[in-house]
Amino acid sequence: MALSKKFKILLSLVIIAVVIFGAYLYKLHALAVEANDIFAIRCRTVNPPLINYKISFLNLADAINSPGKYSSDEVRSFYDGYVSGMKNYVKEENKWLAIQNKLIKRWDFQLIEPWYTKKAEDLQWKMYEAYRDDAQYILDLGEKKPVPKDFPNLNVRDTRDKVSQEYFDFYTKAIAIKDWKKFFGRVSLPKVCTEKNLTIPNTEGSIDWEGKSATPSSDFVPIDPYNVI
Numbered sequence: 039m040a041l042s043k044k045f046k047i048l049l050s051l052v053i054i055a056v057v058i059f060g061a062y063l064y065k066l067h068a069l070a071v072e073a074n075d076i077f078a079i080r081c082r083t084v085n086p087p088l089i090n091y092k093i094s095f096l097n098l099a100d101a102i103n104s105p106g107k108y109s110s111d112e113v114r115s116f117y118d119g120y121v122s123g124m125k126n127y128v129k130e131e132n133k134w135l136a137i138q139n140k141l142i143k144r145w146d147f148q149l150i151e152p153w154y155t156k157k158a159e160d161l162q163w164k165m166y167e168a169y170r171d172d173a174q175y176i177l178d179l180g181e182k183k184p185v186p187k188d189f190p191n192l193n194v195r196d197t198r199d200k201v202s203q204e205y206f207d208f209y210t211k212a213i214a215i216k217d218w219k220k221f222f223g224r225v226s227l228p229k230v231c232t233e234k235n236l237t238i239p240n241t242e243g244s245i246d247w248e249g250k251s252a253t254p255s256s257d258f259v260p261i262d263p264y265n266v267i
Contacts, residue, residue, distance in 0.1 A: 141159075
């Protein structure tokens, strides 16, 4: 009788453990799906204006590097597209950062997600925040607005490059981490995220300020941590 009772208790404990483990795996995958949906929002609303203003800047840079190549109206359209696109980007980036921040600060995200996923998401958020700060700083300078005293960092470009490098360095390390939880926390790249809205033109070195050959432009592709890590 005592043995039967012990068996029932053991069986109950095993069932409870299995249920809890199953709930954990379900929540782990559910968080990945939710985070992926948020990344899809980025592909739909944030990246398009970001890409547009980058393209406008490259056109403007080409006009500066090649005087007389474009009419004054074309140059003006490049500039207007650059400014309006940057304004739209900042607006959409602010919305996205708020949505993403709400997720990564939530108790279930902090409790359930592996440490490397939490760190990757935090670094990614800081990277996009720095890109937003850089764009906002340029807009403020263009409109001759005084820079707020509490602005994160007056040297926003260096900050952007630093946190971006930190994110990609850690991302590379996180890929190599062996963890069975990755199997349940990995999802496919959202269908809405395509090469068109993921390929961000790199404008670094696009203007030949010193009369030398400008650095060829390359592309930057934002990474969705849940798709690979």
